[in-house]
Amino acid sequence: MSTPERLIEATRELLWERGYVGTSPKAIQQQAGAGQGSMYHHFAGKPDLALAAIRRTAEELRASAEAALGVEGTAYERISAYLLRERDVLRGCPVGRLTMDPDVIADDELRAPVEETLSWLRGRLAAIVQEGRERGELSTALVPAEIAATIVATVQGGYVLARASGSTAAFDAGVRGLLALLRTNGSN
Amino acid sequence: MSTPERLIEATRELLWERGYVGTSPKAIQQQAGAGQGSMYHHFAGKPDLALAAIRRTAEELRASAEAALGVEGTAYERISAYLLRERDVLRGCPVGRLTMDPDVIADDELRAPVEETLSWLRGRLAAIVQEGRERGELSTALVPAEIAATIVATVQGGYVLARASGSTAAFDAGVRGLLALLRTNGSN
DNA sequence: GTCTATAATCGGATAGAC
DNA sequence: GTCTATCCGATTATAGAC
Helix, strand or coil: CCHHHHHHHHHHHHHHHHCCCCCCHHHHHHHHCCCHHHHHHHCCCHHHHHHHHHHHHHHHHHHHHHHHHCCCCCHHHHHHHHHHCCCCHHHCCCCHHHHHCHHHHHCHHHHHHHHHHHHHHHHHHHHHHHHHHHCCCECCCCCHHHHHHHHHHHHHHHHHHHHHHCCCHHHHHHHHHHHHHHHCCECC | CCHHHHHHHHHHHHHHHHCCCCCCHHHHHHHHCCCHHHHHHHCCCHHHHHHHHHHHHHHHHHHHHHHHHCCCCCHHHHHHHHHHCCCCHHHCCCCHHHHHCHHHHHCHHHHHHHHHHHHHHHHHHHHHHHHHHHCCCECCCCCHHHHHHHHHHHHHHHHHHHHHHCCCHHHHHHHHHHHHHHHCCECC
Protein backbone atom coordinates (compact mmCIF):
# COMPACT_ATOMS: atom_id res chain seq x y z
CA MET A 1 0.00 0.00 0.00
CA SER A 2 1.28 3.49 -0.81
CA THR A 3 2.15 5.91 1.95
CA PRO A 4 -0.89 8.17 1.40
CA GLU A 5 -3.09 5.07 1.49
CA ARG A 6 -1.56 3.88 4.74
CA LEU A 7 -2.00 7.33 6.25
CA ILE A 8 -5.68 7.42 5.30
CA GLU A 9 -6.32 3.93 6.63
CA ALA A 10 -4.49 4.71 9.87
CA THR A 11 -6.55 7.86 10.28
CA ARG A 12 -9.77 5.93 9.66
CA GLU A 13 -8.90 3.45 12.40
CA LEU A 14 -7.97 6.13 14.89
CA LEU A 15 -10.99 8.31 14.16
CA TRP A 16 -13.20 5.32 14.76
CA GLU A 17 -11.42 4.36 17.95
CA ARG A 18 -10.67 7.73 19.52
CA GLY A 19 -12.51 10.39 17.53
CA TYR A 20 -11.08 13.51 15.92
CA VAL A 21 -10.15 15.33 19.12
CA GLY A 22 -8.47 12.22 20.49
CA THR A 23 -6.40 11.53 17.38
CA SER A 24 -2.99 13.18 17.03
CA PRO A 25 -0.83 13.45 13.90
CA LYS A 26 1.89 11.59 15.77
CA ALA A 27 -0.41 8.65 16.49
CA ILE A 28 -1.41 8.57 12.83
CA GLN A 29 2.20 8.52 11.71
CA GLN A 30 3.06 5.67 14.06
CA GLN A 31 0.04 3.60 13.03
CA ALA A 32 0.84 4.20 9.38
CA GLY A 33 4.58 3.64 9.77
CA ALA A 34 5.29 7.02 8.19
CA GLY A 35 7.43 9.94 9.31
CA GLN A 36 6.28 13.47 10.00
CA GLY A 37 7.77 14.89 6.81
CA SER A 38 6.05 12.19 4.85
CA MET A 39 2.66 12.96 6.30
CA TYR A 40 2.94 16.70 5.76
CA HIS A 41 4.18 16.13 2.23
CA HIS A 42 1.05 14.24 1.24
CA PHE A 43 -1.51 16.11 3.34
CA ALA A 44 -1.88 19.72 4.43
CA GLY A 45 -2.43 18.72 8.06
CA LYS A 46 -4.73 16.91 10.42
CA PRO A 47 -8.02 18.35 9.07
CA ASP A 48 -7.06 17.55 5.48
CA LEU A 49 -6.18 13.96 6.34
CA ALA A 50 -9.30 13.57 8.45
CA LEU A 51 -11.43 14.78 5.56
CA ALA A 52 -10.00 12.13 3.25
CA ALA A 53 -10.53 9.48 5.92
CA ILE A 54 -14.08 10.52 6.73
CA ARG A 55 -15.07 10.64 3.06
CA ARG A 56 -13.83 7.13 2.51
CA THR A 57 -15.51 5.78 5.63
CA ALA A 58 -18.76 7.44 4.59
CA GLU A 59 -18.58 5.86 1.14
CA GLU A 60 -17.96 2.41 2.57
CA LEU A 61 -20.85 2.73 4.97
CA ARG A 62 -23.17 3.68 2.14
CA ALA A 63 -22.04 0.74 0.08
CA SER A 64 -22.54 -1.77 2.86
CA ALA A 65 -25.94 -0.33 3.75
CA GLU A 66 -26.99 -0.49 0.12
CA ALA A 67 -25.92 -4.13 -0.01
CA ALA A 68 -28.50 -4.93 2.66
CA LEU A 69 -31.23 -2.54 1.51
CA GLY A 70 -31.02 -3.43 -2.15
CA VAL A 71 -32.09 -7.07 -1.80
CA GLU A 72 -35.32 -8.39 -3.24
CA GLY A 73 -38.25 -8.77 -0.90
CA THR A 74 -40.89 -6.99 1.12
CA ALA A 75 -40.20 -3.70 2.89
CA TYR A 76 -40.01 -5.57 6.19
CA GLU A 77 -37.49 -8.03 4.78
CA ARG A 78 -35.24 -5.30 3.41
CA ILE A 79 -35.37 -3.25 6.60
CA SER A 80 -34.76 -6.40 8.57
CA ALA A 81 -31.75 -7.25 6.41
CA TYR A 82 -30.32 -3.80 7.14
CA LEU A 83 -30.97 -3.98 10.88
CA LEU A 84 -29.59 -7.49 11.26
CA ARG A 85 -26.53 -7.10 9.08
CA GLU A 86 -23.19 -7.84 10.71
CA ARG A 87 -21.76 -4.99 12.73
CA ASP A 88 -18.82 -4.29 14.99
CA VAL A 89 -21.34 -3.13 17.58
CA LEU A 90 -18.97 -2.36 20.45
CA ARG A 91 -16.80 -0.16 18.25
CA GLY A 92 -19.81 2.00 17.45
CA CYS A 93 -20.68 3.59 14.12
CA PRO A 94 -17.60 5.06 12.42
CA VAL A 95 -19.74 7.82 10.91
CA GLY A 96 -22.27 8.45 13.67
CA ARG A 97 -19.66 8.75 16.41
CA LEU A 98 -18.22 11.80 14.63
CA THR A 99 -21.34 13.76 15.51
CA MET A 100 -20.13 13.83 19.12
CA ASP A 101 -16.84 15.37 18.05
CA PRO A 102 -17.10 19.13 18.59
CA ASP A 103 -14.34 19.95 16.09
CA VAL A 104 -16.02 17.88 13.38
CA ILE A 105 -19.43 19.45 13.93
CA ALA A 106 -17.90 22.93 13.97
CA ASP A 107 -16.22 22.39 10.60
CA ASP A 108 -18.67 22.38 7.70
CA GLU A 109 -16.31 20.49 5.45
CA LEU A 110 -15.74 17.68 7.95
CA ARG A 111 -19.40 17.50 8.89
CA ALA A 112 -20.67 17.35 5.31
CA PRO A 113 -19.87 13.67 4.61
CA VAL A 114 -21.42 12.71 7.94
CA GLU A 115 -24.59 14.61 7.22
CA GLU A 116 -24.81 13.36 3.64
CA THR A 117 -24.42 9.73 4.65
CA LEU A 118 -27.11 9.83 7.31
CA SER A 119 -29.42 11.84 5.07
CA TRP A 120 -28.96 9.41 2.23
CA LEU A 121 -29.69 6.51 4.56
CA ARG A 122 -32.87 8.11 5.81
CA GLY A 123 -34.02 8.85 2.28
CA ARG A 124 -33.27 5.31 1.16
CA LEU A 125 -35.23 3.82 4.05
CA ALA A 126 -38.12 6.25 3.56
CA ALA A 127 -38.46 5.11 -0.04
CA ILE A 128 -38.60 1.50 1.09
CA VAL A 129 -41.27 2.28 3.69
CA GLN A 130 -43.22 4.16 1.03
CA GLU A 131 -43.06 1.13 -1.27
CA GLY A 132 -44.23 -1.06 1.58
CA ARG A 133 -47.21 1.21 2.14
CA GLU A 134 -48.13 1.18 -1.54
CA ARG A 135 -47.98 -2.59 -1.65
CA GLY A 136 -50.15 -2.85 1.43
CA GLU A 137 -47.34 -4.33 3.48
CA LEU A 138 -47.23 -1.45 5.94
CA SER A 139 -49.93 0.67 7.53
CA THR A 140 -50.69 3.92 5.72
CA ALA A 141 -50.75 5.53 9.16
CA LEU A 142 -46.97 5.48 9.07
CA VAL A 143 -45.10 8.49 7.65
CA PRO A 144 -42.15 7.15 5.64
CA ALA A 145 -39.67 9.88 6.59
CA GLU A 146 -40.52 9.47 10.25
CA ILE A 147 -40.19 5.69 10.29
CA ALA A 148 -36.91 6.02 8.43
CA ALA A 149 -35.62 8.39 11.12
CA THR A 150 -36.76 5.96 13.80
CA ILE A 151 -34.91 3.09 12.15
CA VAL A 152 -31.63 4.97 11.78
CA ALA A 153 -31.94 6.39 15.29
CA THR A 154 -32.53 2.94 16.77
CA VAL A 155 -29.30 1.73 15.20
CA GLN A 156 -27.28 4.76 16.25
CA GLY A 157 -28.73 4.66 19.75
CA GLY A 158 -28.19 0.92 19.93
CA TYR A 159 -24.46 1.54 19.67
CA VAL A 160 -24.69 3.93 22.62
CA LEU A 161 -26.49 1.36 24.78
CA ALA A 162 -24.07 -1.38 23.81
CA ARG A 163 -20.99 0.68 24.58
CA ALA A 164 -22.43 1.86 27.88
CA SER A 165 -23.05 -1.70 29.03
CA GLY A 166 -20.02 -3.24 27.38
CA SER A 167 -22.24 -5.79 25.67
CA THR A 168 -23.95 -6.15 22.32
CA ALA A 169 -27.14 -7.41 23.99
CA ALA A 170 -28.68 -3.96 24.33
CA PHE A 171 -28.17 -3.22 20.63
CA ASP A 172 -29.83 -6.49 19.68
CA ALA A 173 -32.73 -5.87 22.04
CA GLY A 174 -33.41 -2.46 20.52
CA VAL A 175 -33.39 -3.90 17.03
CA ARG A 176 -35.71 -6.76 17.96
CA GLY A 177 -38.09 -4.33 19.61
CA LEU A 178 -38.21 -2.19 16.49
CA LEU A 179 -38.77 -5.20 14.25
CA ALA A 180 -41.63 -6.33 16.50
CA LEU A 181 -43.24 -2.91 16.19
CA LEU A 182 -42.88 -2.96 12.41
CA ARG A 183 -44.23 -6.49 12.17
CA THR A 184 -47.48 -5.67 13.89
CA ASN A 185 -47.92 -2.71 11.56
CA GLY A 186 -48.23 -4.68 8.38
CA SER A 187 -49.65 -7.77 6.84
CA ASN A 188 -46.36 -9.68 7.17
CA MET B 1 -21.19 28.95 44.97
CA SER B 2 -18.17 27.34 46.61
CA THR B 3 -15.05 26.68 44.62
CA PRO B 4 -15.51 22.87 44.49
CA GLU B 5 -19.08 23.48 43.31
CA ARG B 6 -17.95 25.82 40.57
CA LEU B 7 -15.32 23.34 39.46
CA ILE B 8 -17.84 20.53 39.22
CA GLU B 9 -20.32 22.67 37.31
CA ALA B 10 -17.63 23.87 34.93
CA THR B 11 -16.54 20.29 34.33
CA ARG B 12 -20.13 19.23 33.64
CA GLU B 13 -20.50 21.94 31.01
CA LEU B 14 -17.23 21.10 29.31
CA LEU B 15 -17.81 17.34 29.35
CA TRP B 16 -21.16 17.90 27.69
CA GLU B 17 -19.71 20.28 25.11
CA ARG B 18 -16.35 18.70 24.32
CA GLY B 19 -16.24 15.28 25.98
CA TYR B 20 -13.62 13.93 28.36
CA VAL B 21 -10.74 13.78 25.90
CA GLY B 22 -11.47 17.32 24.72
CA THR B 23 -11.65 18.84 28.20
CA SER B 24 -8.43 20.10 29.80
CA PRO B 25 -7.85 21.03 33.45
CA LYS B 26 -6.89 24.50 32.29
CA ALA B 27 -10.21 24.99 30.50
CA ILE B 28 -12.05 23.83 33.61
CA GLN B 29 -10.13 26.30 35.79
CA GLN B 30 -10.91 29.17 33.46
CA GLN B 31 -14.59 28.31 33.20
CA ALA B 32 -14.79 27.97 36.98
CA GLY B 33 -12.73 31.05 37.71
CA ALA B 34 -10.37 29.02 39.88
CA GLY B 35 -6.60 28.70 39.87
CA GLN B 36 -4.56 25.55 39.33
CA GLY B 37 -3.60 25.19 42.97
CA SER B 38 -7.21 25.54 43.94
CA MET B 39 -8.36 22.80 41.62
CA TYR B 40 -5.67 20.34 42.71
CA HIS B 41 -6.37 21.14 46.33
CA HIS B 42 -10.01 20.06 46.05
CA PHE B 43 -9.65 17.24 43.52
CA ALA B 44 -6.98 14.67 42.85
CA GLY B 45 -6.92 15.44 39.13
CA LYS B 46 -8.94 15.36 35.96
CA PRO B 47 -10.39 11.85 36.41
CA ASP B 48 -11.47 12.59 39.98
CA LEU B 49 -13.21 15.80 38.97
CA ALA B 50 -14.80 14.14 35.95
CA LEU B 51 -16.17 11.38 38.16
CA ALA B 52 -17.88 13.91 40.44
CA ALA B 53 -19.27 15.74 37.40
CA ILE B 54 -20.50 12.59 35.67
CA ARG B 55 -22.19 11.32 38.82
CA ARG B 56 -24.09 14.54 39.26
CA THR B 57 -25.13 14.70 35.62
CA ALA B 58 -26.33 11.10 35.80
CA GLU B 59 -28.41 11.85 38.89
CA GLU B 60 -30.02 14.86 37.27
CA LEU B 61 -30.88 12.92 34.14
CA ARG B 62 -32.54 10.23 36.20
CA ALA B 63 -34.55 12.81 38.10
CA SER B 64 -35.78 14.56 34.99
CA ALA B 65 -36.64 11.27 33.27
CA GLU B 66 -38.55 10.14 36.33
CA ALA B 67 -40.50 13.41 36.32
CA ALA B 68 -41.86 12.50 32.88
CA LEU B 69 -42.25 8.75 33.43
CA GLY B 70 -43.90 9.01 36.82
CA VAL B 71 -47.04 10.82 35.67
CA GLU B 72 -50.48 9.24 35.84
CA GLY B 73 -51.86 7.76 32.64
CA THR B 74 -51.62 4.95 30.16
CA ALA B 75 -48.31 3.41 29.15
CA TYR B 76 -48.49 5.28 25.86
CA GLU B 77 -49.07 8.58 27.65
CA ARG B 78 -46.15 8.10 30.00
CA ILE B 79 -43.76 7.01 27.25
CA SER B 80 -45.00 9.89 25.16
CA ALA B 81 -44.37 12.33 28.02
CA TYR B 82 -40.81 11.04 28.25
CA LEU B 83 -40.17 11.22 24.51
CA LEU B 84 -41.66 14.67 24.10
CA ARG B 85 -40.14 16.28 27.15
CA GLU B 86 -38.02 19.37 26.59
CA ARG B 87 -34.49 18.69 25.52
CA ASP B 88 -31.43 20.58 24.39
CA VAL B 89 -31.38 18.35 21.33
CA LEU B 90 -28.45 19.89 19.48
CA ARG B 91 -26.21 19.61 22.53
CA GLY B 92 -26.82 15.88 22.65
CA CYS B 93 -27.30 13.70 25.70
CA PRO B 94 -24.83 14.65 28.46
CA VAL B 95 -24.69 11.02 29.58
CA GLY B 96 -24.99 9.15 26.28
CA ARG B 97 -22.26 11.18 24.57
CA LEU B 98 -19.76 9.85 27.11
CA THR B 99 -20.06 6.39 25.58
CA MET B 100 -18.12 7.70 22.56
CA ASP B 101 -15.28 8.84 24.79
CA PRO B 102 -12.60 6.13 24.73
CA ASP B 103 -11.06 7.19 28.05
CA VAL B 104 -14.45 7.05 29.80
CA ILE B 105 -15.31 3.62 28.43
CA ALA B 106 -11.86 2.31 29.33
CA ASP B 107 -12.22 3.41 32.97
CA ASP B 108 -14.70 1.28 34.92
CA GLU B 109 -15.25 3.96 37.52
CA LEU B 110 -16.10 6.63 34.96
CA ARG B 111 -18.25 4.30 32.89
CA ALA B 112 -20.27 3.01 35.86
CA PRO B 113 -22.59 6.02 36.28
CA VAL B 114 -23.22 6.03 32.52
CA GLU B 115 -24.11 2.37 32.47
CA GLU B 116 -26.25 2.60 35.60
CA THR B 117 -28.25 5.53 34.27
CA LEU B 118 -29.05 3.91 30.94
CA SER B 119 -29.80 0.56 32.60
CA TRP B 120 -32.12 2.19 35.08
CA LEU B 121 -33.92 4.00 32.27
CA ARG B 122 -34.39 0.79 30.31
CA GLY B 123 -35.71 -0.99 33.38
CA ARG B 124 -38.08 1.83 34.19
CA LEU B 125 -39.48 1.85 30.65
CA ALA B 126 -39.73 -1.93 30.54
CA ALA B 127 -41.89 -1.88 33.66
CA ILE B 128 -44.18 0.69 32.05
CA VAL B 129 -44.51 -1.39 28.90
CA GLN B 130 -45.24 -4.42 31.03
CA GLU B 131 -48.00 -2.55 32.85
CA GLY B 132 -49.42 -1.46 29.51
CA ARG B 133 -49.52 -5.07 28.37
CA GLU B 134 -51.26 -6.19 31.52
CA ARG B 135 -53.87 -3.49 31.18
CA GLY B 136 -54.49 -4.43 27.57
CA GLU B 137 -53.11 -1.13 26.29
CA LEU B 138 -50.22 -2.72 24.41
CA SER B 139 -49.92 -5.90 22.37
CA THR B 140 -48.66 -8.92 24.27
CA ALA B 141 -46.50 -9.61 21.23
CA LEU B 142 -44.16 -6.91 22.50
CA VAL B 143 -41.29 -7.86 24.80
CA PRO B 144 -41.00 -5.13 27.44
CA ALA B 145 -37.20 -5.13 27.69
CA GLU B 146 -36.89 -4.94 23.92
CA ILE B 147 -39.36 -2.08 23.49
CA ALA B 148 -37.61 -0.26 26.31
CA ALA B 149 -34.28 -0.61 24.50
CA THR B 150 -35.88 0.63 21.29
CA ILE B 151 -37.26 3.71 23.04
CA VAL B 152 -33.96 4.67 24.67
CA ALA B 153 -32.05 3.95 21.46
CA THR B 154 -34.41 6.12 19.42
CA VAL B 155 -33.73 9.03 21.73
CA GLN B 156 -29.97 8.51 21.79
CA GLY B 157 -29.85 8.02 18.04
CA GLY B 158 -32.11 11.01 17.53
CA TYR B 159 -29.40 13.19 19.02
CA VAL B 160 -26.94 11.77 16.50
CA LEU B 161 -29.21 12.58 13.56
CA ALA B 162 -29.94 16.05 14.85
CA ARG B 163 -26.28 16.91 15.37
CA ALA B 164 -25.33 15.53 11.98
CA SER B 165 -27.89 17.71 10.22
CA GLY B 166 -27.57 20.69 12.52
CA SER B 167 -31.31 20.66 13.08
CA THR B 168 -33.70 19.25 15.64
CA ALA B 169 -36.09 18.08 12.91
CA ALA B 170 -34.51 14.65 12.58
CA PHE B 171 -34.81 14.00 16.31
CA ASP B 172 -38.48 14.95 16.25
CA ALA B 173 -39.13 12.79 13.20
CA GLY B 174 -37.62 9.74 14.88
CA VAL B 175 -39.71 10.28 17.98
CA ARG B 176 -42.92 10.76 15.98
CA GLY B 177 -42.19 7.59 14.02
CA LEU B 178 -41.73 5.62 17.21
CA LEU B 179 -44.93 6.99 18.73
CA ALA B 180 -46.83 6.06 15.57
CA LEU B 181 -45.51 2.50 15.82
CA LEU B 182 -46.49 2.28 19.47
CA ARG B 183 -49.94 3.75 18.81
CA THR B 184 -50.91 1.10 16.31
CA ASN B 185 -49.82 -1.57 18.78
CA GLY B 186 -52.40 -0.85 21.41
CA SER B 187 -55.97 0.13 22.00
CA ASN B 188 -55.06 3.79 22.40
C1' DG C 1 -7.32 27.39 50.50
C1' DT C 2 -5.09 29.89 46.88
C1' DC C 3 -1.06 31.53 44.21
C1' DT C 4 3.11 31.20 41.44
C1' DA C 5 7.03 28.50 39.64
C1' DT C 6 8.70 24.71 37.42
C1' DA C 7 8.69 20.64 34.42
C1' DA C 8 8.20 16.70 31.30
C1' DT C 9 5.57 15.35 27.55
C1' DC C 10 2.39 16.04 23.72
C1' DG C 11 0.13 18.59 19.76
C1' DG C 12 0.45 20.40 15.46
C1' DA C 13 3.10 22.10 12.63
C1' DT C 14 7.37 24.56 9.51
C1' DA C 15 12.09 24.46 7.35
C1' DG C 16 15.54 22.67 5.12
C1' DA C 17 18.84 18.75 4.27
C1' DC C 18 19.13 14.53 1.69
C1' DG D 1 9.37 11.67 -1.12
C1' DT D 2 11.35 11.06 3.34
C1' DC D 3 14.19 12.51 7.32
C1' DT D 4 15.76 15.33 11.14
C1' DA D 5 15.72 19.66 13.59
C1' DT D 6 13.27 23.16 15.58
C1' DC D 7 9.32 25.76 17.45
C1' DC D 8 5.63 27.38 20.45
C1' DG D 9 1.76 26.62 23.05
C1' DA D 10 -1.09 23.13 25.59
C1' DT D 11 -1.49 19.28 28.79
C1' DT D 12 -1.32 17.52 33.32
C1' DA D 13 0.49 17.83 36.80
C1' DT D 14 4.03 18.76 41.48
C1' DA D 15 6.33 21.88 44.98
C1' DG D 16 6.43 25.24 47.91
C1' DA D 17 5.39 30.14 49.27
C1' DC D 18 1.69 32.92 51.17
